[in-house]
Amino acid sequence: DVKVTQSSRYLVKRTGEKVFLECVQDMDHENMFWYRQDPGLGLRLIYFSYDVKMKEKGDIPEGYSVSREKKERFSLILESASTNQTSMYLCASSLHRDNSPLHFGNGTRLTVT
């Protein structure tokens, strides 16, 4: 079974802090994704990556950056956290670019105060 592990289930940070959300997958998947989930808005794609050191903007990249130095790890970075970034963050991976389904981690609930 594919395992996608997000390092924290809950995080509380202060406005202006730099925040790192870490995600690791153990199945040699090519593709990795970061979504945020908000009530009434569903899942929105922040950034994704099809290969090491490669990244592409999703639908809502503003205020975020990502890093993929190794194939198994995809980090989401909030350079200066703001209260409107309080959300559930979900990491996902898939084997290939085309039709492989996404496998999700359990999510990180981030609160910015």
Next chain:
Amino acid sequence: GEDVEQSLFLSVREGDSSVINCTYTDSSSTYLYWYKQEPGAGLQLLTYIFSNMDMKQDQRLTVLLNKKDKHLSLRIADTQTGDSAIYFCAEKGNNRLAFGKGNQVVVIP
């Protein structure tokens, strides 16, 4: 671009069937997916259907696809309390998945 619509809430008695509906806009979508999210967890892939199929059955789950109307449905037979969750449909187009906003299913014992 992709746009996926779902109704928001469904309550159903244990043992009855549940039907969750979804409409999508991207006619070039190749695969359509159903994901389940239990409280406090990430999304779990339930089933998927290729766009050239009309129906797929997988144990208690039946997926129906009406490509002409761009309508996807998920039927859960003999709904159990463990089926209480949020269900998301998603379409694969333009090399990314577009998700609906989710449909919360509450199973009443």
